[in-house]
Amino acid sequence: MKLQRTLPPSAAPIEWRDLIQGLVGLARPQVTMDRLQAEFRSYFGVKHVWFVSSGKAALSLILQALHSLSGRSQVVIPGYTCFSVPSAVVRAGLSVRLCDVDPLTFDPDFPHLETVADSDVLCVLATHLLGIGVDVPRVAEFCHARGIFVVEDVAQAFGGDRNGKVLGSLGDVSFLSFGRGKNITCGSGGAILTNDDRIGEALAQEYAQLPDESLLGMLTNWLEVAATQFLINPSRYWFPAGLPFLKLGETKFYTDFPITRMDPVRAGLLRRWKKRLTSSRISRVTHAEQLLRSLVSTVRLVKASGRGESVYLRLPVLMRSKQEKDALCRRSADEGLGVSSLYPSSVEQIAMLSETLSSQHVPQSTMIAERLVTLPTHELVSDDDLLRLCAAVESVQRGQGLNRKSSPEQLDKQGHMQELPRVR
Numbered sequence: 001m002k003l004q005r006t007l008p009p010s011a012a013p014i015e016w017r018d019l020i021q022g023l024v025g026l027a028r029p030q031v032t033m034d035r036l037q038a039e040f041r042s043y044f045g046v047k048h049v050w051f052v053s054s055g056k057a058a059l060s061l062i063l064q065a066l067h068s069l070s071g072r073s074q075v076v077i078p079g080y081t082c083f084s085v086p087s088a089v090v091r092a093g094l095s096v097r098l099c100d101v102d103p104l105t106f107d108p109d110f111p112h113l114e115t116v117a118d119s120d121v122l123c124v125l126a127t128h129l130l131g132i133g134v135d136v137p138r139v140a141e142f143c144h145a146r147g148i149f150v151v152e153d154v155a156q157a158f159g160g161d162r163n164g165k166v167l168g169s170l171g172d173v174s175f176l177s178f179g180r181g182k183n184i185t186c187g188s189g190g191a192i193l194t195n196d197d198r199i200g201e202a203l204a205q206e207y208a209q210l211p212d213e214s215l216l217g218m219l220t221n222w223l224e225v226a227a228t229q230f231l232i233n234p235s236r237y238w239f240p241a242g243l244p245f246l247k248l249g250e251t252k253f254y255t256d257f258p259i260t261r262m263d264p265v266r267a268g269l270l271r272r273w274k275k276r277l278t279s280s281r282i283s284r285v286t287h288a289e290q291l292l293r294s295l296v297s298t299v300r301l302v303k304a305s306g307r308g309e310s311v312y313l314r315l316p317v318l319m320r321s322k323q324e325k326d327a328l329c330r331r332s333a334d335e336g337l338g339v340s341s342l343y344p345s346s347v348e349q350i351a352m353l354s355e356t357l358s359s360q361h362v363p364q365s366t367m368i369a370e371r372l373v374t375l376p377t378h379e380l381v382s383d384d385d386l387l388r389l390c391a392a393v394e395s396v397q398r399g400q401g402l403n404r405k406s407s408p409e410q411l412d413k414q415g416h417m418q419e420l421p422r423v424r
């Protein structure tokens with residue numbers, strides 16, 4: 001544990017006013033829930049909105065609703081994604097099918113999608129990883145011709161858009177997450193959105209069976225949000241970051257998560273969501289652009305014009321090798337830079353799924369897991385932090401801080417990629 005300025009890899013600050021609004025929500029539950037629902041309907045331009053306990057609860061519910069409509073049971077998910085996603089598929093009683101990920105755009109690998117999306121497939125998840133917009137219309141065109149639903153995973157992309165349409169309004173049905181590491185947070189929470197009446201009816205039936213959150217659960221979450229807000233400040237984050245048993249930022253596969261309706265305290269915590277989303281987006285996009293401009297001489301950038309605005313929950317950088325990635329993460333831990341490796345493996349390599357997924361290979365996703373680092377872009381990042389981040393990336397790219405075993409020559413032979421995924 002080092003007492004120094006330490007950046008969290010991701011942070012969604014909350015103000016004292018938001019905490020008060022959480023308590024107001026408890027006093028005026030119906031008004032709070034109704035207002036939030038109306039605001040989301042209008043922002044996304046959708047007819048149906050539900051709020052639930054988390055993003056994975058939202059996905060699980062969506063999958064059960066879609067399954068009740070079509071009977072198919074295979075769910076295509078990206079080979080590299082949050083472990084909550086396969087958790088939700090298994091929780092819904094359905095089977096995971098993997099599609100590889102294009103490492104330069106984070107779109108599905110479309111040739112691979114053609115081979116996996118057969119007549120057993122219920123839906124394909126279009127995931128805007130790290131806030132980078134996926135080509136949902138292309139996924140939809142492919143899927144709809146085969147009777148497959150498109151579920152838009154907007155857990156990491158709330159506030160982004162693509163060709164003038166907000167992310168979350170493009171799939172047959174979409175979900176958001178308000179978890180701790182997301183663009184805005186209420187501790188834990190999720191939303192489901194759809195414009196499709198048939199899907200809406202099936203979802204209404206699933207939602208009607210959900211229990212409410214307990215009073216204890218509401219207040220515990222409120223206290224956790226308050227404590228998190230105190231500790232995520234970079235002047236204090238060294239403390240939780242130095243406690244390994246907290247397992248901060250760890251993604252895990254587990255299926256016994258709660259599935260409840262969102263409570264009015266969480267809804268109250270989201271009362272100022274529009275303002276918070278705007279300032280979160282401005283910081284993330286501005287910081288990402290500053291980092292990209294500074295890093296352009298050391299890393300080759302992939303340009304994809306006209307594809308909408310990414311919100312960059314964090315900025316992804318593909319290092320040339322696992323050794324380079326490990327060196328940067330070591331340096332970050334030493335200097336409190338908030339560089340993180342996101343998910344530890346591809347979904348194929350999750351131990352609890354290894355039997356069922358052993359024949360589903362996703363080599364590009366495995367490569368992304370080995371080499372991807374993310375740089376923090378959130379509101380608590382300062383100009384000085386940006387300079388220190390760029391210096392760290394550049395020095396690791398020059399071969400400083402690598403293990404003696406891995407010379408730059410070895411790195412060149414091992415890796416040919418040093419691009420950043422898509423820049424707009």
Ligand SMILES: Cc1ncc(COP(=O)(O)O)c(C=O)c1O
Nearest residue numbers: 054055056082084155177178179
């Ligand atoms: C891409 C993606 N999908 C789904 C989820 C699940 O959201 P939650 O943590 O709210 O359950 C997450 C959460 O990290 C995520 O990153």
